Amino acid sequence: MRTIGYHHGDLRRTVLDAAVDAIGESGLDGWSLRELARRAGVSHAAPAHHFGDKAGLLTALAAEGFDLLAETLKQAGPDFLEAGLAYVRFATEHPVHFGVMFQPKLYRADDDAVRHARERAGALLAQGARAVAASPAGSANTARAGWSIAHGFASLWLAGALTEPAGTDPVDAARPVLRRLLEG
Amino acid sequence: MRTIGYHHGDLRRTVLDAAVDAIGESGLDGWSLRELARRAGVSHAAPAHHFGDKAGLLTALAAEGFDLLAETLKQAGPDFLEAGLAYVRFATEHPVHFGVMFQPKLYRADDDAVRHARERAGALLAQGARAVAASPAGSANTARAGWSIAHGFASLWLAGALTEPAGTDPVDAARPVLRRLLEG
DNA sequence: GCCTTGAACTTGTCAATGACTAGATCAGGA
DNA sequence: TCCTGATCTAGTCATTGACAAGTTCAAGGC
Numbered sequence: 145m146r147t148i149g150y151h152h153g154d155l156r157r158t159v160l161d162a163a164v165d166a167i168g169e170s171g172l173d174g175w176s177l178r179e180l181a182r183r184a185g186v187s188h189a190a191p192a193h194h195f196g197d198k199a200g201l202l203t204a205l206a207a208e209g210f211d212l213l214a215e216t217l218k219q220a221g222p223d224f225l226e227a228g229l230a231y232v233r234f235a236t237e238h239p240v241h242f243g244v245m246f247q248p249k250l251y252r253a254d255d256d257a258v259r260h261a262r263e264r265a266g267a268l269l270a271q272g273a274r275a276v277a278a279s280p281a282g283s284a285n286t287a288r289a290g291w292s293i294a295h296g297f298a299s300l301w302l303a304g305a306l307t308e309p310a311g312t313d314p315v316d317a318a319r320p321v322l323r324r325l326l327e328g
Numbered sequence: 329m330r331t332i333g334y335h336h337g338d339l340r341r342t343v344l345d346a347a348v349d350a351i352g353e354s355g356l357d358g359w360s361l362r363e364l365a366r367r368a369g370v371s372h373a374a375p376a377h378h379f380g381d382k383a384g385l386l387t388a389l390a391a392e393g394f395d396l397l398a399e400t401l402k403q404a405g406p407d408f409l410e411a412g413l414a415y416v417r418f419a420t421e422h423p424v425h426f427g428v429m430f431q432p433k434l435y436r437a438d439d440d441a442v443r444h445a446r447e448r449a450g451a452l453l454a455q456g457a458r459a460v461a462a463s464p465a466g467s468a469n470t471a472r473a474g475w476s477i478a479h480g481f482a483s484l485w486l487a488g489a490l491t492e493p494a495g496t497d498p499v500d501a502a503r504p505v506l507r508r509l510l511e512g
Numbered sequence: 513g514c515c516t517t518g519a520a521c522t523t524g525t526c527a528a529t530g531a532c533t534a535g536a537t538c539a540g541g542a
Numbered sequence: 543t544c545c546t547g548a549t550c551t552a553g554t555c556a557t558t559g560a561c562a563a564g565t566t567c568a569a570g571g572c
Binding site: 286292294296297299305306320324325 | 354355357358427430431432433437469470472473476477478479480481483484487488489490504505506507508509
């Protein structure tokens with residue numbers, strides 16, 4: 145990969161990574177395409193070639209996020225608790241992706257790449273959530289309950305709403321919480 | 329209340345409402361202070377007098393949101409299921425407030441009004457979540473589980489992630505899901 | 513009735529941004 | 543060698559957020 149000269153060589157990835165950094169530092173409002181271009185050392189219009197506009201960049205981020213989530217869920221297997229913990233791990237390890245993914249108004253949710261990745265993750269998610277279903281009658285609601293509790297815990301954790309001792313691992317903190325759904 | 333003349337009479341509320349409308353229509357990126365000023369029929373700098381800057385406006389929105397949530401929870405009483413459904417109702421009836429509240433990077437989370445309102449809502453929330461706790465030992469985690477499942481369901485609903493028949497009431501849809509936490 | 517005071521709002525301004533257009537550079541294949 | 547498409551630069555314009563300074567108005571003291 146070349147880093148100097150007319151052609152950057154890997155601008156798309158570089159800008160994407162810079163966006164994750166910038167959003168992670170300053171939130172979803174604290175970044176600009178021009179700032180990303182400056183970080184990458186290219187002209188202010190270069191990112192537009194790869195992403196079109198701001199929404200296009202977030203669309204790419206969302207698609208990447210659903211892909212990463214699908215991979216994480218795949219490795220966790222079909223067990224509910226493992227899938228739920230994997231969900232929390234993904235969210236806390238990729239907070240920017242997670243934050244963008246579930247705000248469809250920020251990007252083009254009907255984009256092909258996004259839709260495909262989302263469906264792939266959705267299938268794996270349903271598989272994990274189905275594992276917690278006792279009675280077939282309530283399986284749909286049980287699946288929703290499983291997704292909700294994992295998603296809710298991750299969201300609250302990222303929002304800083306859960307007061308935990310500093311240094312606590314979010315996955316460790318999530319385990320006894322997710323278990324509550326199994327025990328009653 | 330006067331609507332014409334040099335003094336608007338109720339600019340703060342008008343701009344706040346306009347912000348909710350604008351964000352509801354175009355998302356958290358699709359609005360500007362100047363657009364809100366135009367909608368309210370005042371000069372482009374008028375909103376700044378009440379909110380300082382963009383983050384100031386979102387801070388006011390967040391504070392209002394926590395207040396509204398506290399009221400809703402108060403009416404629901406200490407029962408977990410009722411509190412959880414009230415939480416979902418609040419989120420779906422005030423999606424913009426809800427969306428802002430749990431993105432602390434968008435506003436000044438250490439603002440006095442916000443902190444006060446958040447603590448008030450938090451106390452009521454803990455009360456509702458405690459009602460689901462069976463064993464005192466697990467009560468902290470059970471409370472977290474209750475909050476997580478309600479928050480998660482609301483978030484996924486607002487994100488359009490839950491595929492329900494059109495016209496379904498979110499509170500009705502949430503009831504059997506939240507119940508899963510009680511039944512196991 | 514007059515003046516003071518402060519809140520509410522306007523006008524003017526500037527750097528920064530998003531988006532667009534046209535053009536330059538480069539790599540690879542026919 | 544030339545052609546084609548992808549990649550990036552340079553230039554531009556309306557819009558925006560933020561700030562400074564000035565204007566209007568209401569309410570209360572005298």
